[in-house]
Amino acid sequence: MNGIHDMGGMHGMGPVCRETGEPVFHEAWEGRVFALSFAVRAWRKWNIDAGRYEIELIPPADYLRMSYYERWLARLVQLMIKRGLVTREEVEAGRSAAGSPKAEPPLTAERVPTMVRSGALASRDVPVSARFEVNQRVRARTMHPAGHTRLPRYVRGKIGTVERDHGIYVFPDTNALFLGENPQHVYSVRFAARELWGNQASPRDAVYLDLWDDYLEPA
């Protein structure tokens, strides 16, 4: 979707500033939101792409006003309700509905190191042929899907060169909507900075994006 999250190339967001100290979590609740989000994922009720899409669905004015972990909190609540882990009434009350069964958490403290260490592979070991090859010129498609996509606006319609074939990965546009993994090749594509931004950019510089087969066409 052409949402506020797709920020590459926007103006007006102010200077980049460092903070002093840089705590991992600024307040305890940030760490709890991070941990809750991680732990609830162990129920496998949604995938990483659906998780990203849920953040993109936050209304733009709210998105800009909220901090990173406030967005995570909003996402967690929405997805748990949508995927049936809790009800809105339970969230508002802070208590489970009368008579609702008690589950066994799939992620215990003992399993945390293993889960952190193993992660979740997005690559898929399936035979899918590559439509493009290294050094080939490609154009990022002009497309504006209303759902989730990882093709930023600033690169659509632009011509680049395939720099590396990363192999076969789950396709986020369909996976985010629970419409299937649709695995396909992902390529590192080099775009000259001037192709993207015109003469204001350095003639030497480039931006590399990792793009799926379905985002590209021959150029």
Place this chain on the structure above:
Amino acid sequence: MNGLRADDQDRNNDHDHDHGHQAVPSDVALRVKSLESLLVEKGLVDPAALDALVDTYEHKIGPRNGARVVARSWVDPAFKRRLLADATAAIAELGFGGAQGEHMRAVENTPTVHNLVVCTLCSCYPWSVLGLPPVWYKSAAYRSRAVIDPRGVLRELGLELPDHVEVRVWDSTAELRYLVLPERPAGTEGLSEQELAALVTRDAMVGVAKLTTPPAVRTA
């Protein structure tokens, strides 16, 4: 010019505002507490697992992991070749991998090439080697500007690059996570791998800083 009210921006611009010393818990803190107690009551999460996750990312997984990878690449040319060809496998040799480091790519700085990592669409970051991202990396300012004005962003962060250096910006749009291999500072030939790792900063591994020769080495 900054019309944003996000906490991220507040934290960046208002250093006097100390979030850690609030006498009354904030609204969001209460909502999170209420949500956690609901999820524990329903058996959806184990509070001990939450403690372990917070502890893991506060104390166990951070940029020292990435620094060890960089130092190894400086002292072991064969490792560096493996790292540039298949970073996931090479990094696993040092015992690092997993969440948000499942698919890694290392990119090397040289006297003529400088690499910079961003995620314009969210805030993808190589957790397994750098830990969780700092506020500036997640800020709208960095995400919007790193691709259109990388040299301006680097200048604001204290790094002025000469015109003849090529800047390569890596926008983490897929599941590949990027680690920048900074140039080894001059004068460090006599240092051990462990001493070298101590020189490597998180900022250099994201590409917003270069490493300099430490004073102790300069005067030695």
